[in-house]
Amino acid sequence: MLATDMQIDEIEAWLRQDDPQRLTELWRAADALRSEYVGDEVHMRGLIEISNHCVRSCAYCGLRAENAGLPRYRMKIEEILDCARQTEEAGFGTVVMQAGEDYGITRSWMTEVIRRIKRETSLAVTLSLGERPREDLEAWREAGAARYLLRFETSDAKLYAKIHPPLEPGEPDRFERIRWLQELGYEAGGGVMIGIPGQSYAALARDIELFREMDLDMIGVGPYVANPDTPLGCGKMDALKLPDGEQVSADETTSCRMIALTRIVRPDANIPATSALAAISTQTGRRHGLERGANVVMPNFTPAKYREMYHLYPGETGRRVFTPPSREDLAEFLASIGRRIGEGHGGRRQVQADVSGCA
Numbered sequence: 225m226l227a228t229d230m231q232i233d234e235i236e237a238w239l240r241q242d243d244p245q246r247l248t249e250l251w252r253a254a255d256a257l258r259s260e261y262v263g264d265e266v267h268m269r270g271l272i273e274i275s276n277h278c279v280r281s282c283a284y285c286g287l288r289a290e291n292a293g294l295p296r297y298r299m300k301i302e303e304i305l306d307c308a309r310q311t312e313e314a315g316f317g318t319v320v321m322q323a324g325e326d327y328g329i330t331r332s333w334m335t336e337v338i339r340r341i342k343r344e345t346s347l348a349v350t351l352s353l354g355e356r357p358r359e360d361l362e363a364w365r366e367a368g369a370a371r372y373l374l375r376f377e378t379s380d381a382k383l384y385a386k387i388h389p390p391l392e393p394g395e396p397d398r399f400e401r402i403r404w405l406q407e408l409g410y411e412a413g414g415g416v417m418i419g420i421p422g423q424s425y426a427a428l429a430r431d432i433e434l435f436r437e438m439d440l441d442m443i444g445v446g447p448y449v450a451n452p453d454t455p456l457g458c459g460k461m462d463a464l465k466l467p468d469g470e471q472v473s474a475d476e477t478t479s480c481r482m483i484a485l486t487r488i489v490r491p492d493a494n495i496p497a498t499s500a501l502a503a504i505s506t507q508t509g510r511r512h513g514l515e516r517g518a519n520v521v522m523p524n525f526t527p528a529k530y531r532e533m534y535h536l537y538p539g540e541t542g543r544r545v546f547t548p549p550s551r552e553d554l555a556e557f558l559a560s561i562g563r564r565i566g567e568g569h570g571g572r573r574q575v576q577a578d579v580s581g582c583a
């Protein structure tokens with residue numbers, strides 16, 4: 225019996241579990257809850273990476289402001305609308321607009337983009353634009369944006385301060401900003417990286433506990449992928465790494481443990497099989513993510529001329545996840561694991577039921 229109210233020490237024990245038979249038990253429990261609470265539909269979100277400008281200096285991200293060798297772009301409104309129409313024509317229900325924290329994307333400009341998408345398509349709009357002021361978030365919600373994703377990357381405050389320095393002292397943290405989103409009526413999303421140098425299993429267990437406490441609607445968990453154009457990825461911060469047995473691994477199995485445990489503690493949330501998981505494990509990553517608790521996939525509709533400039537993953541690792549598969553290929557793939565493409569916007573169901581335990 226794997227209880228959805230399992231305690232944090234139990235969560236950590238499962239994160240460390242490497243016995244194949246016990247892990248099979250974990251995968252089955254997560255998949256059963258996924259089937260019960262969100263069904264067999266896999267919801268497709270058309271991802272558009274609308275800008276790679278960023279004011280932040282995150283030690284793990286290739287978009288960081290100090291990456292002077294990266295050509296920068298910001299898509300025009302008509303280009304974004306063309307991508308949104310492609311998403312709708314593919315039969316998907318949601319468009320996700322993602323960018324670095326780019327203040328060239330003004331409040332009024334983004335408001336117009338959202339309004340036009342809502343006026344000219346039937347799509348739901350999800351935003352992932354970084355740590356914006358509350359006034360921006362309020363304006364975009366009023367314009368029609370339904371969801372906002374702001375991953376907090378790790379609940380370890382000391383580690384987070386080292387890899388994500390603030391722009392100014394005393395700025396609101398990501399937990400406060402997620403509370404803003406919830407207050408404004410967004411479906412609020414958070415999530416973490418898995419295997420950040422310096423990340424312990426105890427901290428990762430606390431991340432999962434926070435998913436439950438914060439009642440997140442969307443939860444993205446994916447492996448840390450080292451980018452050599454960052455301090456964390458080029459070896460300058462190797463001193464952060466913990467001793468063997470304490471340092472979390474950024475591998476497929478650990479990522480799937482996180483997906484499964486997240487599904488168990490937050491059974492009705494939308495959980496993607498992330499592009500990072502697909503990037504590190506091209507043959508099995510996305511399949512295993514979906515078989516072990518995930519119910520969302522985000523094909524990338526960013527125009528080809530911009531894709532390699534959205535430099536989250538280095539070189540060949542990034543190229544693996546650029547081209548969106550056709551709807552037919554996706555349907556065939558999902559049928560092979562007993563799933564189907566979801567209809568409609570695919571928002572959180574908010575199931576009201578007793579979730580005290582599962583077989």
